[in-house]
Amino acid sequence: MFLFWGTDFRFVVNLQDKTCSCRQWQVSGIPCKHAVAFITSLHNAPLEKYVDMYYSIDKFRAAYQHLIPAMTDKRQWPKSTHGFFMHPPLLKATAGRPKIERYKGCSENKRKKASTSALFVQAMAIIGTTARKVIQRTLLL
Numbered sequence: 001m002f003l004f005w006g007t008d009f010r011f012v013v014n015l016q017d018k019t020c021s022c023r024q025w026q027v028s029g030i031p032c033k034h035a036v037a038f039i040t041s042l043h044n045a046p047l048e049k050y051v052d053m054y055y056s057i058d059k060f061r062a063a064y065q066h067l068i069p070a071m072t073d074k075r076q077w078p079k080s081t082h083g084f085f086m087h088p089p090l091l092k093a094t095a096g097r098p099k100i101e102r103y104k105g106c107s108e109n110k111r112k113k114a115s116t117s118a119l120f121v122q123a124m125a126i127i128g129t130t131a132r133k134v135i136q137r138t139l140l141l
């Protein structure tokens with residue numbers, strides 16, 4: 001048993017049962033960060049021992065040991081005989097303004113560069129403020 005604590009939380013790691021009170025280890029079968037912190041602190045403890053057997057090479061080989069037949073062309077598929085055609089559902093307009101920009105990929109830079117027009121607006125705002133101050137000073141003198 002190991003107690004992992006942070007500023008406002010505390011998790012209990014049990015190596016024998018392969019559980020953690022954050023429940024990520026039980027759900028995924030892979031030790032959570034709390035368990036990894038404890039396991040790596042142990043002397044000469046193999047981390048692979050605590051990963052579920054589901055992720056083993058033997059299980060992978062067992063899953064793909066049978067032959068997976070190649071798929072034929074769509075025109076060669078057997079026709080259905082149940083007498084009706086299943087149409088796709090009709091799409092309804094969703095609430096809110098439609099999204100214009102596409103979702104960025106995980107490898108793309110998410111930070112948006114400031115456009116030249118935005119920079120121009122900022123520059124004009126600064127110049128405008130300065131010019132306004134200069135004008136006010138000259139009028140006061």
Ligand SMILES: [Zn+2]
Nearest residue numbers: 020022032034
């Ligand atoms: Zn945990």
